Amino acid sequence: MQISTSFAVWLTAGMTLAIYSGVYKENPIYRLVEHIYVGVSAGNGIVSTIDNYAKPTITIDIFQNGTYSYLIPILIGLLVYTRFSKNRNINWLNRIPLAFWVGIGSAVVLTKNFKANFISQVTATFMPMINNDPLIMVNNIVMVVGVLSVLSYFFFSFELPKGLNVFPKFGRYIMMIGFGAAYGNTVLSRMSVLLGRLQFLLGNWLGIIETRI
Amino acid sequence: MYRRTIPFIISIVIGLSYILSGALPEISAWKNLLDKWFQISTAFAVLIGAISLSMVHFRNLRRPERLIYSTTLIIALYGTVVLGLIQTSKGELYQTWYNMTIVPLEAAILSQIAFYITTAAFRVLRMRSLEASLMLIAAVFVMFYNVPVGAAVWQGIPVIGKWLMDIPNTAAMRAITMGAALGASATAIRVFLGLERSYLGGGE
Amino acid sequence: MPIFEGQLITMIAQLILAATIFALLRRSRSGERLPKIRRLAGLDAIDEAIGRATEMGRPTIFGNGSGGLNSAQTIASFSVLEYAARSCARYDTQLIAVSYVASVYPVMEAIVRTSYLELGKGDSYDPVNTVRFIASGWGASASALQGTMRRERVAACLFMGSYYAETTMITEVGANLGAIQVAGTANTAQLPFMISSCDYTLIGEEFYAAGAYLSKDDVQKVNLVALDYAKAITVIVIIIGALLATFGDASHLKNFLNY
Amino acid sequence: MSFWEKLSKMDNRIIYTALLVIMIWALIWPMGLPIQIGTSAKAAYETFDSFESGDILYVSFDYDSAGATDIQSSIEACMRLVLKNGGRVVSGALWPIGAQQANYAFKKMQEEYPHLVEGVDFLNLGYKPGGQMYIEKAMDSLIEACANVDNEGRNLSQFPIMKDLVTLKDAKVVICGNHGSPGASEWVPMYATAYAIPNNKPFVVAASAVNATINAPFIQSGQITVYLNGIRAGAEMELLTEKKGTAVSGMDAQSLSHILVFVLMILGNVSYFMQKRESRKQ
Structure with missing residues (x-):
């Protein structure tokens, strides 16, 4: 294990350190590297879409297989660029692809998404609240009451009767526990990203620890 | 008038026929075709972000304090695209460039948050109220449920952490998910009823 | 022949929802009153924050995150922006509205300008500095937003919209500046950071409700x-x-x- | 200025340095705290150990290099198990950068199992646009969803593995590597709820920890069968497949960084309450 001799590794390490320098103090190198990142990632998105999808659609589907109907969606996609025209008779055409995508998107929301994110969640809450195992029983009760309380917290157009007021309050507490859990997991996740970079710097670059890909 | 009506009719016809052909196996070919069309049309609209980005940064070229950054961004963007079109994304030079820039920068930029989250723990997570305290306590248990030191200190930590994740957190997130699903459906319904046209942008 | 296999009830449920929306809208347009929407505490906090900024003579900043025009959160944020713009115009408080989504920026500009003009405060509207497009991409925009907040020494922060990882960075700056911060988002992973560092947070649907309450x-x-x-x-x-x-x-x- | 006031005005850079120092410390001199193997890692092990010769695993790399530390180890461990049993692996990506993560994983697998032949035992389909519509299309025809080509731009019909994977429904298990959207929020409605769960097929998600709370309701309802949460699950999977890697070696650094966050929380709160008491005295 020794320090890397690869130019690419050194440059990569330099980029990483430039970003970290920005954490300590905002500086021009940090901003420069950040702008490189924004540019390259936008460029890469274009290149990989063209390479992996747009090009083969034209060369294979249209020219080789003669599926000329695919010219229609290509045209729909291209219409989006009319928004950059100043001519009012042309630039409204960019709404056609938007309408096409929103139409299909809304259809998916109404069918698949509603089923998965609503119906399946409702039926999963049909839990027996009496069980021989007291632990399961408590869990199920907390779950059902918790879901109902959080739902009741989000009523805006009518007030619950006096006695039922405890539910929205309880719902808020349950949510706070949920957000706490979200915080705990976020710590793990963010530290992981830093960890990955440190493993690269100490491993691939400086050769102090085992390398990672 | 037609500038708004035609797009609106398109979204209704496409959307409703998509739902219908998904429901009737006999005409599911239409849905399969639309799936493919959706993919193709998004693929050919891929330049839109880059164009908006370029417009902002070409405008910045006139501002001396932004000149160097915007020039860098434009060169990085178009350099990558040109290199990718000449070499394809599998070319050796492209791959090297990509591995040197995107791979480390993506992670390095996001990992800055590790630093911010640490200072936030010191500065802003205060037990100002019962609610904030509940949040903080849950956060501590879940944090130590996730790492080995938790169990090493006390076996109860992972048990409580898992319970908090599995029961109260699931209940809260489930209700929020349901609410969001209802909200999303209502938005889709408004699209089909013609009440929601913000997606068409401003103007006439 | 199976119609809507596994989805029949799903479809019927949504038809009922559609009918309800349609019927309520007819009722409201024929002049009948809808059930009243309760005022949320978070809205008072917005007034309080702008009031504090007015007293201190320092600006109020408004941001609406990285959602596009297709995001319901962005749409809801527009109502809050309009409300904030009108309050700021009325009290002659400097408003800085920031955007980092190219498609959202012109809409925000239109909203703020109209609000100022409607209140006869067209002179206080600064076409360069009131609504700003600060950067694109969350990394660049988060640091630009931090810089703006520090340089302008904002006294009130309203963060309403689809926020992601930048939340931690900006709310901490606001807290360090001693600003009153009111936030609203439906992105649950970011809520803990808002709740802990902001004076008031509109949680999930509360945020939509606030938008509807303030909306005309x-x-x-x-x-x-x-x-x-x-x-x-x-x-x-x-x-x-x-x-x-x-x-x-x-x-x-x-x-x-x-x- | 009292001690507590001074403490609360401490320069952030001291905290940043402390974080860096303890993480580097733990990486160079690991303490080797024991890692407990949780139920979900065990469930994942059973799921993938049940693969038989010829069974196909489809992995969707819906993340970038920032999500990789959290997710890659879990996915590699799952692939390792499948390939060990003679199964095959096909990968796709809903994120442009995901295709590269798939390449890294396959490169590693080829080092471990040199007999693997590309196109026969494994294949990287690469990034494809469309998000949830890609999934929907792939349930009908995978080749069409991919516009006929793999990540290298080669025609898909020449690969034997694609003959047995006409649609996504032919895969024995699908794993989604989830770092954000598109990701599990697309796979759950389009694939899991609509097809996999009603047909008693498992649906596995390996996600960065940020997503754990959002995905929790779908785990409880069974729409996600096996859930691998962050680097922690990665470390557990590395131990189960007896191939220690970066996840295991990083767990000590994770432990220490979590302790630091905890200590800072306590310090912050103590100084908050002490200052409040002092100001009340005055």
């Missing part, structure tokens, strides 16, 4: 009322289901809903 558009209000009905029915169905599961067998109801 009756479609938004109708939508909220219809969703309340839907949630009430959901609560009843869950209670029935849980009772069936406890004292009998909920599988019939389950199968029915999945029919």
Whole structure:
């Protein structure tokens, strides 16, 4: 294990350190590297879409297989660029692809998404609240009451009767526990990203620890 | 008038026929075709972000304090695209460039948050109220449920952490998910009823 | 022939939701009153924050995150922006509205300018500095936003919209500046950071409700009322289901809903 | 200025340095705290150990290099198990950068199992646009969803593995590597709820920890069968497949960084309450 001799590794390490320098103090190198990142990632998105999808659609589907109907969606996609025209008779055409995508998107929301994110969640809450195992029983009760309380917290157009007021309050507490859990997991996740970079710097670059890909 | 009506009719016809052909196996070919069309049309609209980005940064070229950054961004963007079109994304030079820039920068930029989250723990997570305290306590248990030191200190930590994740957190997130699903459906319904046209942008 | 296999109830449920929205809208347009939407504490906090900024003679900053025009959160944020712009114009408080989404920026500009003009404060509207497009991409925009907040020494921060990882960075700066911060988002992973560092946070649907409450558009209000009905029915169905599961067998109801 | 006031005005850079120092410390001199193997890692092990010769695993790399530390180890461990049993692996990506993560994983697998032949035992389909519509299309025809080509731009019909994977429904298990959207929020409605769960097929998600709370309701309802949460699950999977890697070696650094966050929380709160008491005295 020794320090890397690869130019690419050194440059990569330099980029990483430039970003970290920005954490300590905002500086021009940090901003420069950040702008490189924004540019390259936008460029890469274009290149990989063209390479992996747009090009083969034209060369294979249209020219080789003669599926000329695919010219229609290509045209729909291209219409989006009319928004950059100043001519009012042309630039409204960019709404056609938007309408096409929103139409299909809304259809998916109404069918698949509603089923998965609503119906399946409702039926999963049909839990027996009496069980021989007291632990399961408590869990199920907390779950059902918790879901109902959080739902009741989000009523805006009518007030619950006096006695039922405890539910929205309880719902808020349950949510706070949920957000706490979200915080705990976020710590793990963010530290992981830093960890990955440190493993690269100490491993691939400086050769102090085992390398990672 | 037609500038708004035609797009609106398109979204209704496409959307409703998509739902219908998904429901009737006999005409599911239409849905399969639309799936493919959706993919193709998004693929050919891929330049839109880059164009908006370029417009902002070409405008910045006139501002001396932004000149160097915007020039860098434009060169990085178009350099990558040109290199990718000449070499394809599998070319050796492209791959090297990509591995040197995107791979480390993506992670390095996001990992800055590790630093911010640490200072936030010191500065802003205060037990100002019962609610904030509940949040903080849950956060501590879940944090130590996730790492080995938790169990090493006390076996109860992972048990409580898992319970908090599995029961109260699931209940809260489930209700929020349901609410969001209802909200999303209502938005889709408004699209089909013609009440929601913000997606068409401003103007006439 | 199976029609809507596994989705029949899904479709019927949404037809009912559609009918409710439609009926409520007709009622409201024929002049009948809709159920009143309760005022949320977070809205008072917005007034308080702008008031504090006015007293201190320092600016109020408004941001609406990285959502595009297709995001419901962005749409809801527009109502809050309009409200904030009108308050700032009325009290002659400097408003800085920042955007980092190219498509959202012109809409924000139109909203703020119109609000200033409607109150006869067109002179206070600064076309360069009131609504700003600060950067694109969250990394660049988060640091630009931090810089703006520090340089302008903002006294009130309103962060309303679809926020992601940048939350931690910007709310901490606001807290260090001693600004009153009011935030609202439906992105649950970011809520802990808002709740801990902001004076008031509109959680998830509360944020949409705030948008509808402040909005002049009756479609938004109708939508909220219809969703309340839907949630009430959901609560009843869950209670029935849980009772069936406890004292009998909920599988019939389950199968029915999945029919 | 009292001690507590001074403490609360401490320069952030001291905290940043402390974080860096303890993480580097733990990486160079690991303490080797024991890692407990949780139920979900065990469930994942069973799921993938049940693969038989010829069974196909489809992995969707819906993340970038920032999500990789959290997710890659879990996915590699799952692939390792499948390939060990003679199964095959096909990968796709809903994120442009995901295709590269798939390449890294396959390169590693080829080092471990040199007999693997590309196109026969494994294949990287690469990034494809469309998000949830890609999934929907792939349930009908995978080749069409991919516009006929793999990540290298080669025609898909020449690869034997694609003959047995006409649609996504032919895969024995699908794993989604989830770092954000598109990701599990697309796979759950389009694939899991609509097809996999009603047909008693498992649906596995390996996600960065940020997503754990959002995905929790779908785990409880069974729409996600096996859930691998962050680097922690990665470390557990590395131990189960007896191939220690970066996840295991990083767990000590994770432990220490979590302790630091905890200590800072306590310090912050103590100084908050002490200052409040002092100001009340005055």
